[in-house]
Amino acid sequence: MRRFGLRGFGLRDRVMLAYGLLALGLSVVLALVTWGVVSHYLIQQRTDSAIVETTDNAAALHYGLSRVHPAVGKLLDSLPSTDRAASLVYFENQWYAAVGSPADLPPQLVANARAGGESDQQLQVAGQHVLAVGVPLSRPGDAYFEWHPLDGLDGTLRTLRITLLFAVLVTLLLGLAVGRLASTLALRPLAELTYAASAVARGRLDARLQAEDDRDLGGLATSFNQTAAALEQRVAADARFAGDVSHELRTPLMTMLNSMQLIQNHRGELPEVVREPVELLGDDLERFRRLVVDLLEISRDDGGDRGSRELVMIAELVQAAADATAGRSVTTVAADAAGLVLQADKRRLERVIANLVENAEDHAGGCKGVFVEAGGLGVTIHVDDAGPGVPLADRARIFERFGRGSDAAPTRGTGLGLAIVARHVQWHHGTIVVTDNPDGGARFTVDLPANLRGQPPGCMVAPSDSEGVTMRLRG
Known part of the structure; x- marks a missing residue:
């Protein structure tokens, strides 16, 4: 072509x-x-x-x-x-x-x-x-x-020429219309297959095509369903493995952390040459702890944890999570967002805010502010940092598992925090993007579907992820 x-x-x-x-x-x-x-x-x-x-x-x-x-x-x-x-x-x-x-x-x-x-x-x-x-x-x-x-x-x-020319144009338009209709009918199975594949790519591993007794399309639907089922089983097995490993690591990790805490309590009694290695070991143990916690969170999602939705006052939840993570007041709530209600998994949403603020505090010069306002899908949350910003080439990569920016130090962070944020925002049918802050630094923007106070709960919320996706592949 x-x-x-x-x-x-x-x-x-x-x-x-x-x-x-x-x-x-x-x-x-x-x-x-x-x-x-x-x-x-x-x-x-x-x-x-x-x-x-x-x-x-x-x-x-x-x-x-x-x-x-x-x-x-x-x-x-x-x-x-x-x-x-x-x-x-x-x-x-x-x-x-x-x-x-x-x-x-x-x-x-x-x-x-x-x-x-x-x-x-x-x-x-x-x-x-x-x-x-x-x-x-x-x-x-x-x-x-x-x-x-x-x-x-x-x-x-002359009249004959005009009539024939008009007939040619009409025939051309009719041919295009028939072609459009024929292509729509012929490619409908492809559109349904594309939708199912997109659902699988978004994490809806239970998406399936309804196979029919069609010698041309039945084999395709069966092959796709078998592939999706195998992928779902593989992901579930990997999630169980990661979860089992993380659980097994928690006990020795807690022992090491308690031992390290005991050693740090008696730091003054240690020889000078031992203090610096002990501090380095303490930092690595803390990083190891966060890695295990993040792996448990990822494996919980991959393992099919459906969570639970409840009505949440979004402004109060964001303020509590952000201020607690930063250790100071960093949250500003717009007047039009004070009464917004969200049907959400409270644990997941708190983790989203905490991870974004932690990312700003640990890797971007500090959190400059968290702003909550009405808009977008319902409620918009901005998290601004004081770092150099995120290059355009890295703005998609940083939300991948173990993904870091091209200029990130290889020893900082676990590379899972923002991946967890993206998964939890997607679970809430929201969106997250990173842009440049007009005052310098990066701005992470989360849009979540919310309900205005006084409206019936769930009126703007999409169906739960627990519902399977089944599509009939039609010829």
């Missing part, structure tokens, strides 16, 4: 274009054939009619010219009235004309008629399209000529 410049067209567009081009080609061929047959027929009919009229007038003129000293001019004027535009006669080596000039007649036409043969030719005379006809008279060398106007025929052919 690259050679034909169709890279910008989708499959549906290409099918529609193919139908349109096919209809255009057929209509053009039909129009050309129709034009050729009809125009030839009309021209031939007009020519035959003109020749018959000219021959009849020549026969009438013959009787008058057979007299002695005929008055040729009067004879021309006495001919029956027809649609001719001019009549001329070459008689006894002299031209006579009622209307018209012999100079306008083509020499070859005159020569053929004087030689004894009928001849006709289309020409322009004084801006008028006419058909000149010449027929011989009984005396050798004499001939009679008429030209007949073709304005009526030209008008008919």
Whole structure:
């Protein structure tokens, strides 16, 4: 498709274009054939009619010219009235004309008629399209000529051209419409497959296609369902493994943390050369603890933890989680957001706020502020930091598991905090993006669907993730 410049067209567009081009080609061929047959027929009919009229007038003129000293001019004027535009006669080596000039007649036409043969030719005379006809008279060398106007025929052919052109355009539009309809029907299974695959990519591993007894599509649906089921089982197994490992690590980790706390309580009794290694070990143990906690959180989601929704005063929850994580007051609530209610998993939402504030505090120069306001999907939460900002190339990568920015230090953080944030925001059917703060630094913006106070709970909340996705694959 690259050679034909169709890279910008989708499959549906290409099918529609193919139908349109096919209809255009057929209509053009039909129009050309129709034009050729009809125009030839009309021209031939007009020519035959003109020749018959000219021959009849020549026969009438013959009787008058057979007299002695005929008055040729009067004879021309006495001919029956027809649609001719001019009549001329070459008689006894002299031209006579009622209307018209012999100079306008083509020499070859005159020569053929004087030689004894009928001849006709289309020409322009004084801006008028006419058909000149010449027929011989009984005396050798004499001939009679008429030209007949073709304005009526030209008008008919012009109307025919416009009609055929309009028919071609209508056929093209009909072909495009039929192609669009056909592509929609033909590609409907592909659209449903795409939707199911997108659901799986978003974490809805229970998405399935409803297989039908169709020899063409049934195999595809079965293969997709088997692949999705295998993937779901693999992810669940990996989640169970990560959860089991994390649980097994918690006991020795708690022992090490308690032992380290005991050692740090007696830090002053330690030799100077041992204090720095102990501090480094304490930092690594804290990082190890956070890694285990994050792994448990990830494995809980991957393992199918459906959570529970409850009505939450979003402003109060954000303020409590953000201020507690930062150790100071960092939250500002807009007046229009004070009464917003969200159907949410309180634990997940608190983790979202805590992780964003921790990320700002530990890796971005500190949290400059957390702002809650009404807008977006319902409620918008901004978390601003004092760091250098996030490059455009890294703004998607930082939400991946163990994803860090290109300039991040390799030993800082676990690389799971923002991945957990993205998962929990998605669980709430919200969105999260990172942009530049107008005052410097990065701004993480979370949009969550919320209910205004006084409205029935759940009126803006999408169906729970616990509901499976099943789509019928139709041919």
